Amino acid sequence: VGVANGAVDLLAASPAAADVAAGLALSADPALHLLRRASFGPTPESLAKVRSMSAAAWIDEQLACDPNVDSDATWSTLAPGFPTISMTAQQVHLAYANNRSVPYRDIQAATAARQAYSVWQLREVMVEFWSNHFNIHNVDDPDIWCKSTDDREVIRTNALGKFSALLSASAHSPAMLGFLDNAWSVWNNPNENYARELLELHTLGADALYHRSGNSTDPATIAADALAAESDVANATRVLTGWSANFEWQGGLKPKYGDHLFHYRETSHHVGPVSVYGWSHANPTRDPASVAVGESLLDYLAHHDATARNIVTKLCKHFVADDPPSTLVDAALAVYQQTNTDIGQVVKAILTSPEFQAAAGSKWRRPVEYFHSMVRGMGLTYNAAAKTPTTVNNPLTPENEGSVGGASQGAQTMIDRLTDLDQNPFGWHTPDGYPYEPEAWTSPGGQLDRWNSAYLVVVGMKGFTTPTAQALAGGTARPQQAGPLVDALTMRVCGQTFGPAHRQVLLDWLGKAETAVVTDAELDAGSKGKQLLALILSSPYMQLR
């Protein structure tokens, strides 16, 4: 396996400034780099843990976690605040048909809480990756009822497992079949929404689907490729006709909703030969056994070279570089094929590659990564008992609601902050998921969003306990002089000290010379300490990863 043979021990390498942004003293410390990429941001605890073991051992430990179990104490206090995430879709529908904002909010908030607090950070990173890859915007009926089931049984169960299993689970998921309309596709008037995105987004990728001859400029070749793509979409649609779910209650009395489980509708299924991108089947019957025809197609797609390239390229972009080196992509592709689509092994190969090691600081943090890195760097604690005011209740417009009376205040705050940043969980409306291109997020408006978010993380996190600058710098044992004080704070929050010019900005905000004493009273007056923390969180050292 190419990557494994070329792997180096990250922690043996000496820290050096990343050369990504010339003039910015961004640390390339390997432990810091690993945690900037494979977690939602370093904490003092996670840094100590990585430094106490090899990178490979830390990755192995993360990959070995139980997909649906959070053993940590923090989560056990938070989970009761999200009652719908462990319910079946039918239970959710029955209990919250007239209070849709609860399931809508629960899964978003639970996701954000796990991103911020779970000890299984690599799992959460991959859950976010796959939730985006198989994006389901959870605001409409029936997806709103089914989303938490999809999160548990499709995404989390398979996030670090085999891609073939993940794909199959997604294709059987009522949330996906509802979101992309396959649930209502019938043989004599098919709906191709899901089948197209299955080929274009979930597996082969747009290049392979629409431009199978490569980037030809010959009009006849382009036209033939386009026709072949439409034929594949139409055929994949036919294969999957009948793949549906029981959303409606078929009987006369309560419960008035169906079980919201996968259901194959024989009478909807297309019969007759089908072929998709080199796969074909006689598909002779609409018998329930015909589900196996679709499963055969999914398995073929999961193992196809084009799918492998599409998936591992996206992983390499996510973990390593916006333009990943072809050597890395090829090596990761080999792992994907040799391990029968094992996601965890591909991720490990990528994270232990020399290309990864060389890429410190080369990526922007997307908003979701930026927000959680602030929460984690600052060590905010989530007060599970804090509730939103009961006088506020606007449950009918889940997308626009302010808050629901009596709900978890911390949950609402996290959703609000992530919404401000335009990246709340599952908030992207279309099946392609939030963009990965740095240009999408790095505008002047994006800067303002980040800086405002930084300020609010310090002063506006209702439902959280936010430490003071004094506490973060060491409490009663903190450095008293301005220079050592800002060093202690930047080290605590960002995992590194700042370059001289940017360090001077912090001293200038304090209005102190290097060795001048900064008292607690001075840090409290006029929110001096709070704005100091906001400046640190706003800095370029927090915005890159």
Added chain:
Amino acid sequence: MVRHWEAPMTIDTDLRARAVTAGAGESEAAECDCPDDGPGALGALAPDSDLLALESGRRRVLKRLGVVTVGLAMARSLGNVAAAAEGPPPADVLVYIFLRGGLDSLNMVVPYGDPDYSAANRPTIGVYDSIALGDGFFGLHPAMSALVGPGKAWDPTTGMGDLAFVHAAGSPADTRSHFDAQDIIDRGVQAKGAANRDGWLARHLLSRAPTGPALRAIAVSSSTPVNLIGGGLNPVVMHTTADVSLRSVNATQVEPLLRRMHQGFAHPMVGASTTALDAVAKVRGLGSYSPAIGVTYPANGLAYGLKSLAQLIKAGANIGLEAASIDFGGFDMHKGMGTSAVGPLHDLLGQVADSLAAFRSDLQDIELATAQPYWKRVTVVAVSEFGRRFKENGNAGADHGHGGAMAVMGGGISGKAAGGGNVWLKDGWPGLSDAADRPPGSGLVTGDLQVRADYRHVLWEVARQRLGALDANRATVFPALPLAPFMGFAQPKT
């Protein structure tokens, strides 16, 4: 037997005649690459297309070096232009609305005169009570009534108005992928895989001037749309101007410190941060905004964005807004599109029409500097990545199609097309027939409306006639775009 394409063929002839007439004066000279003709002194300059037409790897390198590289080279190029023409030509403010998801344009601008537009093909979603636009063939979705009638953007009775539709328009690329089709149109290219990785609107703005005011380019969106990406343009992404603000305990002290915190290194973050802080200062100076008397914007995201843009437009040179790119989505209606009276398409089209009508009314205020309505220097363009399949699917929706319609509206737009309505066609209406015996070249292609008007020709007509684009920069803005006469809906800016 009356063949369904006969009526449109009549329109076709008239439209062609009009297109040639209207185009003869300005557009042929405008389209001429000959350096001795018309604006030929500018045409003699090689547009710096190589500079912007960089493949992605090199562009990233340039970006990391900072915008200076691009800026200096562009300044050299434009220095020559300035010497010849004394600065870039005057330009309208462009409001470019991307209706994402694949708008069902056959239900927006309904070809009710086409006999195939019938319940046989659209049993539940068909719009059979559209508002006639004056040509006896096309009608507008009833939800868009705010734009049609006396005193509104288009008056079919008088044949006057500043709203034009271009039908059977779209991308030459034969893709049914949302994401490829959007990407192609955002980048202003013919097909996927083109070298240009930046946005057409960014290229247009940068080719006019390499640098400009902080708020010269705005995206009303949650993230930067691809059409505004490129070359250190640094568009300000916002939902409303309320987003262009900064929280701190002390703006006077903190903002200069934030500026310093984002200087001293080479990274795109530096330019974005500087522009952000400049924009905050500018918007802070504007204060609150009251629209023109009697104008109430509806309550939707598009209207909120347009209201903010009206404020910025009325601030004039103090803000220097050149172009705004709005993303407005939700048009991907595979299921339950609704009817002409209710449903998601009805609601979204109503939001579009009501918002644009309010925006247009708001900008009828007179601008002191010009003694003209602000609207005189505003052009709105709306586009979607493709139209939807003509035949309704089994879920009262329609799958991805190809040909669609574009809308152009503004103080310099003349809506009236040759047929008497405000629907413009290139080479006539293709028709909606799927019959085996239809004339070659007519009717549906793989179930979809044909594309006859290349979206780039529509955009280039707007850019050249209203946005001060130079012929010399045509190949920069729309590389490899074949020459074509202007259709004539855009009047040359004076």
